[in-house]
Amino acid sequence: MEKVLITGIAGGQGRLLARRLHGDYEVVGVDRVPWESRPREVRFYQVDHRKKRFEDVIRRERPHAIVHLAFIRHFDDDPTTRHEVNVAGTTRLLELAVEYAVKKLIIFSSSYVYGALPENPFYMDENSPLNASRTYPEVRDLVEVDTLAGAYLWRYPKIHTAVLRPVSVLGYDVSSAIGRYLGLDLVPTVMGFNPMMQFIHEEDVADAIARTIATNLRGIYNVVGPSAVPLSVAIRATGGLAVPLPEFITRPAVTALFRFGMYPFPPGVIDFVKYPCTLDGSRFEAAAGFTPRFSLEETFASVRN
């Protein structure tokens, strides 16, 4: 039985993935935070993947595959920590994978790396430029991680490296920015803008990762759910009420509130509810034989339980 190591296993997506892989693989997990009530079959190490002890885990466990989910996507910590965990942490992990002859490596990026720009076509493929940092400098570390992994992919052809860029993930377990946003009762939007958006259910994401491991995929892949709907439809379908505010109010308000720690996202996030960031997922569907099993209705229903 192949052994899979999951970083960030105590997070929502990590726990789901562990459950999905259990039975087919030997699952080992690491996380910076403790994991209460974990299943007995999963060996868990509470270590920070930036630290020396992480290397000890890899030396002892010698995993066949590593799924790297340990990224900080929120802005609650200070920017230095975030940058270090995301960029320095990934760099270290990539080096260790070479050193300990890991066969498969999956880096969990996201659709946000493309950025939400007015001139975005619908259905950007994997060759589209990564523009996120142009209007959203706070997430440039995640763009950097994606780029690092892409370069690594070509430098080490013997390692099956796959970079997955899923669209907005919704579900009971995963706490995503978009999930938190849609979970509000009154959802602020930008007046006069209502972009098409794509969503994928967390279980489908776990399935996509499992298929990536099973099919030894190499390359960069968009992972896309059922179809696209306007933001307003998503808000209605998840049981919220859209509150359109003119941009001349929204932008200064978000900027000020974020600066004083009263709002969780910097103003760059506004573009993601103004302009589309919709992806073409056909490459992954063909390569991994993937089709999302959860409909949009089911995906939306999972936001509020």
Place this chain on the structure above:
Amino acid sequence: MAVRVESLAAHRRAAARAATHESAESEPAPKPKRAAKRQPDVFDQISEFLAQLAGAVDPSVIRSLNKEVAERMERVPLKLNSFGYDPWGLHPDTARRALVASALAYRYYFRVQTHGVEHLPAGRVLIIGNHAGQVAIDAAMIGTAAFLEAEPPRIVRGMGEYWLPTVPFVSELMVRTGSVVGTPKNCVDLLHNGEAVIAFPEGVRGMNKLFSQRYQLQEFGLGFLRLALETHTPIVPVAVIGSEEQAPAIANLKWLGQLLGMPAFPITLTWPWLGPLGMIPFPTKYRIYFGKPLHFDGDPNDEDRVIERQVDKVKAAIHVMIDRGLRERSGVFF
């Protein structure tokens, strides 16, 4: 209140007049001979125009138009998801309401005469036309023609300027009614999906040209032809007559446009002098000519001069139809 009631009554009377006028026209009888001798003067034409406008205000006209548009919408080939949206954000219910409005403009304001709509092939097609008039009414009228007159009805997908999605409400409305940002990827995807895509290779150069340059085709971009070659799509050339006089521009203050984040800032006879009202175009008579589909073969990545030769053929086809249209009309407004 009283004023409104009175004006409504006036509209009704005018509508009735319009109706009798129509029935009089449909009778063959000896009358036409006399009519042919006496050239209808400007006042006849204006009153006819006003009667038609008043006819449009008649609720029964709008009701029947609603029905007609809804019936045609049913027959448009569309792929919708369970929430009623197509992959490019088109929402038929929104598009239907927009089409009723533009059908009113098509029939009663610009009184569009469309020729050769049967040249539109089934499946993917690239519609290429001359662009003018400060606001893209030419695109709306070509789209309305393809919806009202083509069989089966088509929803023409517009390729919008890159700045349009940054304009509140426009950004949403353009997508709901079937348009997208004019990137090559969007165009190729739509054509692969068998859609009718419209593009104006003159772009802003055409749309914001001055009145003195009317019906002079400006420089064409080459991108559309490369996309046609790449996707093996027939090109249907279209000439629009009337759009180039709808908002005569006497200057274009590019610096002011730049300041406001717009591609141009035209000064017309009415804009910006009359404020938002100044954006309403003159009721020029529109004539739209669809030409026979042109087929091109070759390497989409060939040198510019090779592509230019093929673009010139499209340009020439439009030119011939513009000349015909200008010859055939007797005036700008009628």
